[in-house]
Amino acid sequence: QKEVEQNSGPLSVPEGAIASLNCTYSDRGSQSFFWYRQYSGKSPELIMFIYSNGDKEDGRFTAQLNKASQYVSLLIRDSQPSDSATYLCAVNFGGRSTGNQFYFGTGTSLTVIP
Amino acid sequence: NAGVTQTPKFRILKIGQSMTLQCAQDMNHNYMYWYRQDPGMGLKLIYYSVGAGITDKGEVPNGYNVSRSTTEDFPLRLELAAPSQTSVYFCASSYTQRGPNQPQHFGDGTRLSIL
Numbered sequence: 001q002k003e004v005e006q007n008s009g010p011l012s013v014p015e016g017a018i019a020s021l022n023c024t025y026s027d028r029g030s031q032s033f034f035w036y037r038q039y040s041g042k043s044p045e046l047i048m049f050i051y052s053n054g055d056k057e058d059g060r061f062t063a064q065l066n067k068a069s070q071y072v073s074l075l076i077r078d079s080q081p082s083d084s085a086t087y088l089c090a091v092n093f094g095g096r097s098t099g100n101q102f103y104f105g106t107g108t109s110l111t112v113i114p
Numbered sequence: 115n116a117g118v119t120q121t122p123k124f125r126i127l128k129i130g131q132s133m134t135l136q137c138a139q140d141m142n143h144n145y146m147y148w149y150r151q152d153p154g155m156g157l158k159l160i161y162y163s164v165g166a167g168i169t170d171k172g173e174v175p176n177g178y179n180v181s182r183s184t185t186e187d188f189p190l191r192l193e194l195a196a197p198s199q200t201s202v203y204f205c206a207s208s209y210t211q212r213g214p215n216q217p218q219h220f221g222d223g224t225r226l227s228i229l
Contacts, residue, residue, distance in 0.1 A: 019177035
């Protein structure tokens with residue numbers, strides 16, 4: 001069973017703080033990892049993707065991947081009220097039977113308080 | 115470029131009716147996907163296609179059918195609508211030469227209610 005798990009939240013942080021979102025996955029052989037942001041009533045939009053162990057930074061966002069521990073995280077620095085949304089973690093597990101499929105977590109709801 | 119276009123945006127069906135959700139992309143992407151998202155939940159894959167003429171089942175394919183006659187279009191068919199199919203449906207596409215490890219681009223979604 002392929003599983004991607006996220007804490008549903010809600011997670012509340014004050015404006016300017018660092019928001020930390022976590023995601024764990026079930027398959028050690030997983031290949032690629034994505035973070036999407038979804039505003040209420042809207043479609044998911046890509047924030048970050050990461051393939052290799054370590055950190056990847058893009059502006060205020062940092063994705064962290066630890067394949068040995070099977071988790072991927074997203075840090076949002078200097079959080080803004082406009083960051084308030086649901087953040088979805090998606091994993092491609094690879095492999096012959098599931099290599100073309102992405103599995104999504106249920107999402108973490110983030111609220112940034114002004 | 116329009117990206118991924120889904121029609122209709124909203125639809126109400128009666129139990130037992132059928133309909134087709136349309137999805138078109140103009141980015142020459144080879145991979146296309148259909149997901150459903152129930153309230154407070156993540157996305158569940160219904161069907162996907164790795165190219166014209168090739169389709170395969172995802173996690174939750176029962177009650178749905180797809181076809182991929184062209185690179186651009188990937189319609190989703192509901193034959194006998196059931197209340198359990200009330201959901202928001204998202205179509206997505208991506209381009210990859212060596213595997214599906216590229217980010218997906220999503221359409222705006224179709225909100226479907228079965229009454």
